[in-house]
Amino acid sequence: MSFSVLTAVRSFSSTSTMKMALKNVTVIGSGLMGSGIAQVAAQTGHNVTLVDVSEPILQKATASIKKSLERVAKKKYSDNASEGEKFVAESLKRLTTNTSAEASAKSADIVIEAIVENVKVKQDLFKALDKAAPSSTLFASNTSSLSITDIASATQRKDRFGGLHFFNPVPVMKLLEVIRTVDTSDDTYNKMMEFGKNLGKQTITCKDTPGFVVNRLLVPYMGEAMRMLERGDATAKDIDIAMKLGAGYPMGPFELMDYVGLDTTVFIMEGWHEKYPDNPLFEPSKLLKKLVSEGKLGKKSGEGIYKYD
Ligand code: 3HC
Numbered sequence: 001m002s003f004s005v006l007t008a009v010r011s012f013s014s015t016s017t018m019k020m021a022l023k024n025v026t027v028i029g030s031g032l033m034g035s036g037i038a039q040v041a042a043q044t045g046h047n048v049t050l051v052d053v054s055e056p057i058l059q060k061a062t063a064s065i066k067k068s069l070e071r072v073a074k075k076k077y078s079d080n081a082s083e084g085e086k087f088v089a090e091s092l093k094r095l096t097t098n099t100s101a102e103a104s105a106k107s108a109d110i111v112i113e114a115i116v117e118n119v120k121v122k123q124d125l126f127k128a129l130d131k132a133a134p135s136s137t138l139f140a141s142n143t144s145s146l147s148i149t150d151i152a153s154a155t156q157r158k159d160r161f162g163g164l165h166f167f168n169p170v171p172v173m174k175l176l177e178v179i180r181t182v183d184t185s186d187d188t189y190n191k192m193m194e195f196g197k198n199l200g201k202q203t204i205t206c207k208d209t210p211g212f213v214v215n216r217l218l219v220p221y222m223g224e225a226m227r228m229l230e231r232g233d234a235t236a237k238d239i240d241i242a243m244k245l246g247a248g249y250p251m252g253p254f255e256l257m258d259y260v261g262l263d264t265t266v267f268i269m270e271g272w273h274e275k276y277p278d279n280p281l282f283e284p285s286k287l288l289k290k291l292v293s294e295g296k297l298g299k300k301s302g303e304g305i306y307k308y309d
Helices: 003-021 032-043 055-076 081-093 101-105 119-132 148-152 186-198 214-231 236-247 253-260 262-275 286-293
Strands: 024-028 047-051 095-098 110-113 138-141 161-165 175-180 202-207
Touching: 003 186, 024 032, 024 101, 032 047, 032 055, 032 081, 032 095, 047 055, 047 101, 055 081, 055 095, 081 095, 095 101, 101 119, 110 119, 110 186, 119 138, 119 148, 138 148, 138 186, 148 161, 161 186, 175 186, 186 202, 214 236, 214 253, 214 262, 214 286, 236 253, 253 262, 262 286
Parallel strands: 024 047, 024 110, 047 095, 110 138, 138 161, 175 202
Antiparallel strands: 161 175
């Protein structure tokens, strides 16, 4: 074999080995984020197990993944409907569901957690997974506001633990934040970066700091928009128009808060405010808390800043 052929074979096999390194993916939590992560992993050739507490919840998630895959297919194969149908069918074939996190972790190369934003609940889950999963399995959390170091501290595999922070809607948003703690090994970090690329995402790296890059900037921005509204500086509609047309953002801050959920926004702020009481950027406004206490959570509850049909 000539040198160049050998080099090509080596480089092909190392690429495919890297691609295969995290082929079997377990996603825990089938909410909006977990379903989106599972979908994107399945549509990019990974074997995916989506885990949640009950069959009806998993059936609902699978139905919404199918719908979203069809939206992707419509765009990706706009001139070839049968290829689009094949894409949907093959993606769904790579997706299975399970109600046992421990059982699903046994054959996983990576477990990605996307459950409730509560550090204790996440720690308990990872503690159990740490016992069930092979030692080679990597663990990742999709937390948007908690410390990866705190979550990883419940396990004996801090070196094989990192953050993979996706954005809503996961099939559309191109970014993936890869978070490395001081304990995350080079091997884990490299595999997670490669995994992100295999998912078709643009990866960026951030230290384990509150909100990483995007939420650290977005959350105080949304908080200040709320304070502007409270002060009566401008209407919500005008503030949204201003940021869309003046800064080129796809959504204004209030549309975005309604989309993400006002409860999620207030929850992130309260957590940070408790941990960093001297930082005024993290203080949730009275208006935001009032809306949440009235059940106005955004699009999902039919009303937030705006009303939805
Ligand atoms: N699945 C598949 N495809 C989807 C989709 C989904 N769930 N949602 C939207 N799409 C596709 C649509 O099919 C459409 O495709 P087309 O261009 O071929 O028609 C395309 O995305 C655009 O969707 P729409 O036409 O329905 O609507 P818009 O053009 O208004 O775009 C949006 C919607 C992509 C949500 C856009 O408004 C946007 O980018 N908004 C900002 C979202 C954002 O900032 N997300 C980050 C939130 S912060 C976060 O997630 C962090 C967390 O930790 C809190």
